[in-house]
Amino acid sequence: MPSFTRLSPHAVLAAVVMLSLASRADAYLVLVDLNTYRPKLAANAVAASRKFSCDGSFVFPFNSFGEFTPLQWRQILSNCGRRVVTESHYDNLHSYPYVAPLIRRNPDDAVVYMESREPGVKLPAHTRNGEPGGTVLKPQQIREYSRIHGGMPLLVLTAAYRGGWKNAVDRALGDPKVAGVVMEFVPENQKTAMLADCIKAIHAARKRAYVFIFGGSPIHETEELVAYLRERIPTEIDSSRTFFVVVNYGKNARDDAEKWFNPYDCSVVANIATLKSLPGYRGRKSRRGQQTLPAAPQNVSSTTLEVGARWQNGASRLTVLSKRRNEVVVLFDGGKGFQMRLGGTVSSKEVTLTSGLAHVTGQFEGGRLKCRWTQKNGTNYTMTFRPSR
Incomplete structure (x- = not known):
């Protein structure tokens, strides 16, 4: 007759937790970029940030010109989700020392990038700092800025993955002081093999991939982009090392509340809700005040504007x-x-x-x-x- 070892209640609980974690498929996460978020966008912009509830945020507090107090920033970051990524220019590195005391820990990641400061100079298409790949930090800069960030590995930023851009990204991926890559591709470069190849290269280096989604885009374009990427690189998309970051960098981003809060389409709120509604998402599902998108009912007809008509x-x-x-x-x-x-x-x-x-x-x-x-x-x-x- 077989013999059995009696498990303690703690052992049983541990086994249940491990089975639950093992059965949960990996999946992408969703962040919101607060780079251009300002108090005048809502009657109570701190409370309104609950509508951005997701898995976390990118934050560059100094783009809001000090209009939020430190306590207000702490609440906004909490409303958006646990993960916090600081943004810095090469000539403004204050985000990390400002944000870390607010959240009482180090940020989860920090992105530092180069950008041209020459007034009136129009750069060639798809270039930054006057050269392809110009946003990506060079090895000496990576070491210097990592030291300023307490020694943590940094994220670099790219606008493409070809020619000089690809060379710069591949070089950065080989650097142990690089944690991942932020992809700020223009919309016409997003649903292309170039973006999929970049994400795949980042995962091959076992680093984190952050993909910018433009909040002013129609939500059907976001749905199509995720479907396209999942078809080409399913393993990389269904991974907690892939992040979709909803940004609002368009014209009048600081003043156009509709581009932030329109609950139906072409806004930060609508695109966050769309990304969270797609199959496979397992991040922060809901929170009071968050916008959700209803699903279309099936096989219902009516001659009035009632549900299903x-x-x-x-x-x-x-x-x-x-x-x-x-x-x-x-x-x-x-x-x-x-x-x-x-x-x-x-x-x-x-x-x-x-x-x-x-x-x-x-x-x-x-x-x-x-x-x-x-x-x-x-x-x-x-x-x-x-x-x-």
Whole structure:
């Protein structure tokens, strides 16, 4: 007859924890870049930062010109999530000594990069500091700035992974004082083999990969980018050494609250929610005040703007995702992979919807919904939708 060893309650608990951790697949994490976040973006910008709830943040406090107090910064960082990455220019290295006392520990990572200071000089496309790869610290700079950061390995920043950029990144990846690479690729370079190859090289060196996602981008582009990368490099994307960082560096980023808080599309909040809603994400799921995106209901039809109602215009379709009192969220599917979420109000006679890309006013006439669209670029057009079954 077999004999069994009786386990103590502590041993049983440890075994359960280990099995739980072993069964949990690795996955990417999501951060928010607070580089251009300022108090005037919301009535209470500290409390509003709860909407950015994710796995952590990039922070460069001095870009906010001292408008947040140290205690306010501490709360904002806590609202965003545990991981903290400091940002510094080569000529402004104060983020690390400022942030470390706030969080009462060393930052998880620190990025330092070069940037041209020559006024009025237009640099060639895809270059920084006057040369391809110019943002990436050179070996002597890495050692010097690591020493200033308490000896911790640093992150370097690149805008591409080809030619001089690739050479600079590959050189940095071989340096023991480099912890990883931040990829600030322009949007047209993101859904390309170049970005996938860069992430793969970073993982091959067993370092961390941070990918910038531009918060003003439509959320369907973010979904497509992650799907593209997962198809090409699934192991590297489903890894806790890969981070998607939602940034807002566009024109008027410091003043345009919609680019930060629009809950439907083309904003920091919407892109964070999108990244957290994709299959495989296992980071910080939710928190009070955080924006979440509703899923589209299936196989529901109606002739009103109730949940699940669908309205058709040729290949284009409106689907009502959610409704509370007179407030609605709809999904516009324009065909060929283009989708956009809009939110607004509805009555028995009319509907008003907005997103980061368009403003829509519509009237119900004879069982149809006649909409006038005004795009951000000033283009106007009308579309008439009919109930779809």
